[in-house]
Amino acid sequence: MANSTRSRRPTPGRPRARPSRRRRPAPRVLRRRRVIVGVVGILLAGLVVLAIVPLAGLVSAWNAETRRQAIDLTTFDPGTLISDADFYDLNALSAGEIQDFLDAQVGECRNDSCLAVLRTTLPPRGPIVSDATGETVCEGYDGGELTAAEIIDRIQRACGISAKVLLVTLQKEQSLVAGRTARAPEPRELGAAMGARCPDDAACDTGAEGFAAQVAQGATDLKSYSASDFMRQPGTHYIAYSPDAACGGSDVTITNEATAALYNYTPYQPNAAALAARWGTGDGCSAYGNRNFALYWALWFG
Template sequence: MATTQRRKPSNPRGRANVIVAGRGVSGGNRKRRPGKRPRNRRYPLSPARWWKRAGLAQRVAAVLVTVVAAACVVALVVGTVRVVQWRRDVQEAEARQLQLTQQYDFNPGDIISDGQFFNANAMSEAEVQSFLDKQGAACSGSRCLKTMTFDTEDQAANEYCAAYEGARKETAAAIIDKSARACGISQKVLLTVMQKEQHLVTAVDPTGFQYKAAMGLSCPDDANCDPAYAGFFRQVYGAAHRYQYYVAHESAYGYHANALNYIQYHPNAGCGGTNVYIENKATALLYIYTPYQPNDASLAAGFGEGDSCSSYGNRNFALIYTNWFGAARR
């Protein structure tokens, strides 16, 4: 018996397609009316409508985002203004420093170069001794620096200096040279500081205090010396060590290399001061050690006295070093 094959309806659901006038084919293949929006498509809300529909948490988050964005813009503007003003201040300071250099051969921002300050091979022990003999030629007593000897103490190596091996009856020249090499400071710098603090190198009849406070280390003008640093050896080695300590802890002090620093003319703040752009670490260390710059009266006086607002420490360092060893800013 022959089987009859059923023909599948063209409509999967078995419904006939009906042509409706003006509407096309009804049923599963209905065409979308032109211009009509799909019901499931979402369009962005306007800010006002979003705000009305948003919950409390959404509103708070939106406000916070707006506030943070506004703060960032303000910070950017303020930062830009500060950078521009800082650059102007630097230019003014550099112009003043150039004028002082041309007029007095003294640059408050570059008193001595790093290369000279940290040159521990600037002199040998024999050269230091010869220098002391020459500068102390007028001294003939038993307490002359060129002939004095001192018992020194071992100093352990640390992050600032290499070890120092103490000895009995070391000469001043040996102490200066060994301290310089242990701590990486120029012998010329130590000699200059010694002279500007106590005039000990050229003293014709040195006093006990001049040896006790040879480098002015922890010996303020208005108080007694710290006993831990009293005495020639402790002063010389201690000063060399202190300079390297300053290098490692410069951020803890008020004078910084490659930055603007307000530096007074005198301990009396009423005497004023100026911004100084310190150009290197060595100059920053000098200000940490002696925190004043010379005013015009001090510079104009050379080695003499200026006025009641003059200070002399860093001026004298520059003058002594230049007179003894040549230009300090090479």
């Protein structure tokens, strides 16, 4: 028999040996390209990150302006400016929530009087009880060196006037919450913060000037109208359009105590020109206090 040649089979369980292959190093040009691509990628990523912050700011500003322009005053009801439940809500916002709101609305402070960073002394005060009705107008509270947010919160809880109402009043009276004035208030603006006992043509009453005193006095006045059964109460009343009697006014059926309090605090209603102008200027007979209260309430809390 002729000898036959058989191919050798691999041993079961052992892998067939393969010749090793050496990886050739990448050419220098290719390596340089990889480095360049990597660096460019890092730079582009950095540019994207840097663009996000200003873009977010622009989007936020655009959203705010969109909300402003969307507010419709064609259904404005002078007889119901706000509900009693919203007005007399002593737990409307916590001190932390008020601080967050101020940070967001004020933006970058340009002096230390800005409400987002202000710290000032609130003197302690005992309970205030109405002589006329015996009702408690405001509970007593402890004083101390506090932030603006802490002062607003403390007065809110003592007097039972919503922090949201106090914030809107600070804005409508002296623009202390949003806008250019809010970022750098002057002493006179901070001193008459709530417009409480501070006539337009004279100095504030003794003891009423200063941020803490203003918040305390303003909230006390807003609460006293109902607690003391004082001045206008719900019902039909003649409300003028302006301090100028020649501008006239109309009868308004005030539906609740909160609306009565706002008219006692700011005794004019917006005329047709003020309502049509919305955020702008009406005519010579336009008054803006209660219109602006309605606008900012709708913008921030409506």
